[in-house]
Amino acid sequence: MTQTALFLTAVRRRIRPSRTLPFLVVGLLLALLLLFFVLPVIWLLLAPSKTAGEVVRDNPLSFGSLHQIGTAWRHLFAFQDGAMLTWLRNSAVYSGGSLILTLAVSVPAGYALALTRFRGRKTLLVITLVTMIMPQATLVLPIFLELNRFHLIGTIWSVILPFSFYPFGVYLVYIYFGSSLPRDLLSAARIDGCTEWQLFSRIALPLAKPVVGLVAFFSFVGNWNNFFLPYLVLPNSEQFPVQVGLNQLLTSTPSFNPVAGAGLNVTIPELALAVIIAILPVLVLFVFSQRTLVSGMLAGASKE
Numbered sequence: 001m002t003q004t005a006l007f008l009t010a011v012r013r014r015i016r017p018s019r020t021l022p023f024l025v026v027g028l029l030l031a032l033l034l035l036f037f038v039l040p041v042i043w044l045l046l047a048p049s050k051t052a053g054e055v056v057r058d059n060p061l062s063f064g065s066l067h068q069i070g071t072a073w074r075h076l077f078a079f080q081d082g083a084m085l086t087w088l089r090n091s092a093v094y095s096g097g098s099l100i101l102t103l104a105v106s107v108p109a110g111y112a113l114a115l116t117r118f119r120g121r122k123t124l125l126v127i128t129l130v131t132m133i134m135p136q137a138t139l140v141l142p143i144f145l146e147l148n149r150f151h152l153i154g155t156i157w158s159v160i161l162p163f164s165f166y167p168f169g170v171y172l173v174y175i176y177f178g179s180s181l182p183r184d185l186l187s188a189a190r191i192d193g194c195t196e197w198q199l200f201s202r203i204a205l206p207l208a209k210p211v212v213g214l215v216a217f218f219s220f221v222g223n224w225n226n227f228f229l230p231y232l233v234l235p236n237s238e239q240f241p242v243q244v245g246l247n248q249l250l251t252s253t254p255s256f257n258p259v260a261g262a263g264l265n266v267t268i269p270e271l272a273l274a275v276i277i278a279i280l281p282v283l284v285l286f287v288f289s290q291r292t293l294v295s296g297m298l299a300g301a302s303k304e
Helices: 003-015 020-049 052-057 066-078 083-115 121-133 137-149 157-164 167-180 183-191 196-207 209-225 228-233 242-251 268-288 290-298
Strands: none
Touching (some): 020 268, 066 083, 066 268, 083 121, 083 167, 083 209, 083 242, 083 268, 121 167, 137 157, 137 228, 183 196, 196 209, 209 242, 209 268, 228 242, 242 268, 268 290
16 A cells, blocks of 8 residues: 555544544433423323422422322312313313314315316415414414304304314325325226216225324314413303313412412322323324324325
8 A cells, every 4th residue: 555545544534523423412412302301291290199298399200109199189170070071071072073174174175276276276275375384373363353253252163163274284185185196096087987076085085094194183182282262262161171271270279379279179289180181182192093193194205
């Protein structure tokens, strides 16, 4: 080997990037994830097993007792004569009702935008995209005024109808039908005499099950976790969904509101248990729908 080759080899070794740096970056990211996400979740799961005093005094990651979990459960479901169950039932009704309307509107709308040609189609698609990227808070005031105009404030429809408006679902279905549905299959069906409705219901819709499941999941989770709109349009505690109910539970906790929470058995363990119960339906839905979610996320990834 010549001296020039030896010199070039030595220079390459010197300028070779260190393999230690990527490991340090990954380690730092994992440490931040542990600090700001994993540890708070562990604390939330352990908090119902302690008394309010033990939550403050003891090790934050220590376990209390099963007896205290039962006590927190009884206190929570005794609050306002079982208001927690009412809130959970309301959330299920609001989320389920709006989900049915969302699928009934979003799937045909996405199909029409992707596979039919009509006047104003591009304008409607642009409006859908603009509405999708707008923050939800910007639409609360016009929605509230519209609901008030039709005397729907304080009714079940004041929550279900706005929840059913889901432009992101329309866009997902549009992307799927526009990129994954074989045009030759539709053309062959038209030659065989299928109407447009038969094309949609018998061919397109069965093939779109993954993306329909994806839209259903995102819609249900968004509706279940929605707080702002129900908080504005529902004046009665018996109509609250669980997210708004958690806010009322928070204001009834002496640690956060000593005046309103005086004399109530709602403390930090009960509040932590309520949060766990509120997220359980979404967690269970996620666990049992992972395969559908993965299929839906990959839908539209390949082109014809």
